[in-house]
Amino acid sequence: MKIDKLELKNFRNHDKRAFSFGDKTVIVGENGSGKSNILEAIYLLATGKSFRADTDLEMVNYERQFFRVDGKIKDNGDLGVLLNEGRKKFEVNGISKRMMDFAGRLKAVLFGPTDLDLITGSPSIRRRYLDFVIMQTDREYRRSLISYEKGLRQRNKILENIREGLAERNQLWFWDRLLIKEGGYITQKREEYLDKANKSGTRYKAVYDKSVISESRLKQYEVEEVGAAVTLVGPHRDDFTVEMSAKDISKYGSRGEQRMAVMWLKKNESEYLVTDEGVPVWLLDDIFSELDHHHREEVEKEVERQIKKGGQIIMTTADPHVVPKGWDIIEM
Ligand SMILES: Nc1ncnc2c1ncn2[C@@H]1O[C@H](COP(=O)(O)OP(=O)(O)OP(=O)(O)O)[C@@H](O)[C@H]1O
Ligand SMILES: [Mg+2]
Structure with a gap:
């Protein structure tokens, strides 16, 4: 799967720009020139969401009212995301x-x-x-997530009203059922994803710390949740840890080991996103600057492996000296 072309209009610091990508493209430019913003736009086409913005409005150029991002996907049509009058809209082939x-x-x-x-x-x-990973493969997950998040907000509002004596407990029933249904699906998919990662048989293991939502669990917290005015169980309280030799890497791992664990997560993610249409595009945002020579070589090897599988890599750097040979260059 590849992105051939990208067009940005009023997206962050880009007024109007178009880019073409080959199999290996490096975007070179000074700090603040807008490199990460380009990757943000591509990721937005993939997931429908920004990986860095808290609100969609952040992506609109300060001086404008709307933005538009268009991408040409190889053998898969044109994708567009726009934000107008505060609302995000999506288009496939117009x-x-x-x-x-x-x-x-x-x-x-x-x-x-x-x-x-x-x-x-x-x-x-x-x-x-x-969410960002599973959303890319599963429409039902996207639907559940949207419905769950909306339901959660409603339920929390009612909890607050109950606390203030303005609502009755029976007003929660509808939302309880909705959250149990949608939450159950979210939990199940997250569990499947982490289980699959663990089948890759390495020294790492992802341990899912799930917050199951069920009638009995809600019952268990029914007094506390009114006091807190928030729903205390459900996938919005999930977590996972990565372990090495049964030890939590966030607590016991060295910096290097933590970095390797991240690589392990990302490799699994990439595997998970392989379909009949090919391997996912890799977006490498300024990762070389952080790495020593040894780790850089390791990443370069992974990149070559991905290219051999038919992949596409788009990376950014502020340092023209780390641009590898044979890559297409976009200068900002
Ligand atoms: N909504 C916006 N409107 C206009 N400019 C914005 C907006 N959001 C961010 N910017 C600006 O975009 C510029 C480029 O940001 P970006 O993160 O893409 O830079 P970069 O090239 O990745 O830099 P670095 O090398 O430091 O990572 C920043 O100067 C930032 O202030
Ligand atoms: Mg950047």
């Missing part, structure tokens, strides 16, 4: 689609300088990670 019918037509794996947070950061980073 026809408007819902997010759940849009994401995953392009598949991409993102490697970035903050990847180590996947091991050492907060649980929400790991949940988000699982």
Whole structure:
């Protein structure tokens, strides 16, 4: 799976720009020139979401009211994401689609300088990670996630009202059932994903720390949750750890071991995203600058392996000296 062309309009610092990509493209430019923004736009075409923005509006150029991102996918049509009047819209070959019918037509794996947070950061980073991966392969997951998040907000609002004496417990029933159904699916898919990673038979193991949502679990927390005015069980409270020799790497692993564990996660992610249409595009955001010579070579080897499988790599760097030979170069 490959992206041939990308067009940006009012997207972050890019007013109007078009790019073409070969199998191996490196985007070279100074700090702040807009390299990561390009990868963000490509990842947006793959997942329907930004990997860095908290709100979609952040992606609109400060001085404009809308943005538009268009991509030409090899053998898979044209994808467009636009934001207008505060609303994000999706298009496939010019026809408007819902997010759940849009994401995953392009598949991409993102490697970035903050990847180590996947091991050492907060649980929400790991949940988000699982969502970004699974969303690219499973329409039902996308649907469940949207429905679950909406349901959760509603349920929490009712909990707050119960606390204030403005609502009754029976108003929760509908939302309980919805969250149990959608949450169950989310948990199941996350579990399957991590199980699959563990079958790759290495020294690493992902351990799913799931927060099951069920009638009995909700019952167990029914007093506490009114006090807290938030739903205390469900996949929005999930986490996972990566272990090496049954030890949690975030606590016991060396920096290098943590880095290797990230690589293991990413390789599994990439495997997971392989389909009949080929391997996912790799987006490498400025990863060489952090690595020593040895690790750089290791990454280069992985990259060559991916290319042999028919892959496409798009990477960024601020340092023209790390540009490998034989790559197409985009200068910012
Ligand atoms: N909504 C926006 N409108 C206009 N400019 C923006 C917006 N969001 C971010 N920017 C600007 O875009 C610029 C480029 O950001 P980006 O992260 O892509 O740079 P980069 O080339 O990856 O830099 P680095 O090498 O430091 O990683 C930044 O200067 C940032 O201030
Ligand atoms: Mg950057």
